[in-house]
Amino acid sequence: MRWAEFIAVDWGTTNRRAYRIGNHGNCLDEFEDDRGILSMSKGEFAGAVADIRVRLGDLPLLLAGMVGSRSGWVEAPYVECPAGLDELAAQLTWVEDGGAAIVPGLSIVGDTHADVMRGEEVQIFGALAAGLIPANSFVCHPGTHNKWIGIEAGRIVDFRTVMTGELFNLLRERGVLADLIGDDAWPGDAFRAGVRRGLGDCTLTAELFTVRARVLLGQLERGNAASYTSGLLIGADVRLGLDLARGSQPIVMGRPELTHLYAAAIAEAGQSAREVVGETAFLAGAVAIAGRIE
């Protein structure tokens, strides 16, 4: 039974975004709220799912992201890479007697590197299906956890997670930098100075403390501390990513306010990066998966 209309949900750690998708793959209605998986206990998911249908219609649901993790509604086991859209669509975890499907995450299980992904894979396969990125690509997907993703022949062959966004958020909430870096980061001079430092061979835990020292000693303006710190973390992240890229030009996909920062950091490293809006890619990915449901 192939779905006509359905609801696709990008359900992450801190937020969820839900879209009602029409039978031509068009978005008919949508909402976003802060009911990410960390905001609810196991027993609250059934109600949170019912609430989505109240708001967008009594339709089948395709759920992606951390909702399928051990801390989510129902665990959807990882599919091991290399993996493409077909493997993903074939290994959905069905709940509610077929009324809802959870997209599996992807894993890398190697001797030297192990990694996991949940949610970004839908955007990647959507971007491939919609022709937004070529079948052989190297994608940077910033977010709470940035991912550098290697794609060959339309399949994800390797990826690497960097906790850049999470660390920046932790530092803003508590500790000695919290009162200095509450502003939004923007890609100006202070950001680029941080990026240059992060791109070098540096110890992040040491560089982070210099932010406080330099503000106290009058070497860094307080209003620039957030941008400098963001630049430092993103610079170290981009250093790793460009090393993994081995010369490919990265494509940066995700929320525009983050892709702008990463593109600016990649430019500071002397390369250029095309940006793709993650939401567009997610909708294309949800439609591509739903189209493969038998």
Added chain:
Amino acid sequence: MRWAEFIAVDWGTTNRRAYRIGNHGNCLDEFEDDRGILSMSKGEFAGAVADIRVRLGDLPLLLAGMVGSRSGWVEAPYVECPAGLDELAAQLTWVEDGGAAIVPGLSIVGDTHADVMRGEEVQIFGALAAGLIPANSFVCHPGTHNKWIGIEAGRIVDFRTVMTGELFNLLRERGVLADLIGDDAWPGDAFRAGVRRGLGDCTLTAELFTVRARVLLGQLERGNAASYTSGLLIGADVRLGLDLARGSQPIVMGRPELTHLYAAAIAEAGQSAREVVGETAFLAGAVAIAGRIE
């Protein structure tokens, strides 16, 4: 007026330790509690100081640590390095009409590096005065913020702060590693494996995420995750420190549970490190400063 008996307080961000010191430099009484500077507002310091006298006696007070920072009781301006015990004792900030003195912090103000220290300097000059470390030394002082400290002819000439302890604590409180790394770290196999990884040319924000991935994929036992993560952070810290040491054998000074971890990490890097108990050094430092009050 030289003090006979007095009270010395090591007043940090999260804790304070107060000692009543007799006229032979011996410790007569002491207590420790969690009334660090972050636990109180500006207006509460006078009362918190009065409480120390209620508990240990109506005596002059020598206060060291974050109590002299901008967020503390009264700001005691930094003394710029190179600096020795004489500069430190000559630049006390007096409060309560001479009833209490706050030890200044130290700063490094360079073009390529800026840094600040508050509290560790008393231990360093105490250890020097008591002959616990030689006049030319390279000291590692772990804590919320680890310091690598270069000492020449009994003066602190350079230092570098690494936010290892603070970052470990932030990661334990919130975020994707929090539920995995609540245990105490101990210097066993998992710790040493983390150290080896941290000693290499790695991106900490990427390595940290592998802890979660490896636990989820069954490659790392949950019970070892805290030790591995601690090893990773301390390994990266030691990599920087041994680079700064330029071949000197480091001396690790501080709380024994932390100096053991750093000594184990330094051993994993193929060097050996002598450990000095920070509390002993602090008492010697307080006595040395009090002895210089005119």
